[in-house]
Amino acid sequence: MSRRIAHLDMDAFYASVELLRYPQLTGQPVVVGGRRGMLSPEEGFPRLRDYVGRGVATTASYAARALGVHSGMGLMKAAALAPDAILLPANFDDYIRYSRLFKAAVAEIAPHIEDRGIDEIYIDLTDVAGETVELAQRIKDAVRAATGLACSIGITPNKLLSKIASDLQKPDGLTVIDEIDIPTRIWPLPARKINGIGPRANERLEALGIHSIGELAAAAPDFLVDEFGQHYGRWLHEAAHGRDERPVVTEREPKSISRETTFERDLDVRAHRDELTAILVKLCERVAGDLTRKGYAGRTIGVKLRYADFRTVTRDVTLDRATDDAAAILAAVRSCLKRIRFEQRLRLLGVRVGSLLRPGEPGSPEGHAPDVGVNLRLFD
Secondary structure, eight states: OOEEEEEEEEHHHHHHHHHHHGGGGGTTOOOEOOOOOOOHHHHHHHHBGGGOSSSSSEEEEEHTTTTTTTTBBHHHHHHHTTTTTTEOOOHHHHHHHHHHHHHHHHHHHHHOOESSSEEEEEETTSSSSOOOHHHHHHHHHHHHHHHSOOOOEEEESSHHHHHHTTTTOOOEEEEEEEEGIIIIIIIIIIISTTTOOHHHHHHHHTTTTTOOOOHHHHHHHHHHHHHHHHHHHHHHHHHHOOOOOOOOOOOOSSEEEEEEEEEEEEEEETTHHHHHHHHHHHHHHHHHHHHHHHEEEEEEEEEEEEETSSSEEEEEEEEEEEEOOOOHHHHHHHHHHOOOOOOEEEEEEEEEEEEEEETTTTTSSOOOOOOOOSSOOOOO
16 A cells, blocks of 8 residues: 555444443443433443433444444434333543543554544554554554453555445454455445435435445546535545545644533423523533633634424624633623524523634733623523
């Protein structure tokens, strides 16, 4: 290969971390999600069939996935598919700790890493000594030694193909694909396996009679441009042929920092004003804390809400100077709320800070928060 790019994906990460704590559940269908609460294994683990609420599955063990449960699925729907599955609350502090452990173990072998989230990374192995399969196995062994967890690795000439390859032999997979293998190993796969072809694009492709990556590769570039536009149409053609020149980026500046919460029950703006206000204040405080820890301030403050019928509304405002102060963020959110008509009960509320700046950059705060006033009344 001209380049050796690896994609490493931890297998059912959250569920696997929970199984380290409760090894007696190994092999059973386990779903992580819902509100955090105290567990008493001696009295028995909660079952999914007993859950009532609006929570969603954060992840599911492979045994639960075999029953049709997947991340992002509503827990009530998941209960209909797997009523006897164990339901465990999420423990994000543990997940973050194990995430740091596996990434540090990889960095000891191959330091050129692009962080793609809590449970996946890209690794540039081009200049790392060692035969490809042996090197990948070393990385997998190091991750298991550091965490007790399994991961799957795909190694190809680029990021696009490696993302596909890492999913081909899960769990605990190791897949190496070169350009010569694309017709036999990539083209038979469904087009949706390409990262960047979402549900809507996949529906349009299927309506055009394009189901596999190979069929997409055979489509004329001009046809794809006519159907999907210049940029996306050209990208579809290149992706189907396994072409991707993106580098592994070791540092990435975030575009925004946000927090949001989905309620266990729909909340009415008037009847539950105090509860909604307390939630919003806490979200602003958490976002401010995130900004401070990561060394950012932001000028664009936004609020996100989702009605009971799943319609989503967003509003934002841009300040003269960036801030990382919770009170300033809250004041900006209040101005956004005044521009929203509350037509239904709410099921989700979120706060976002964008247009991020580092200290010392023009527009960043200079040791004090903006004057935002006091005695804020929210949801007036």
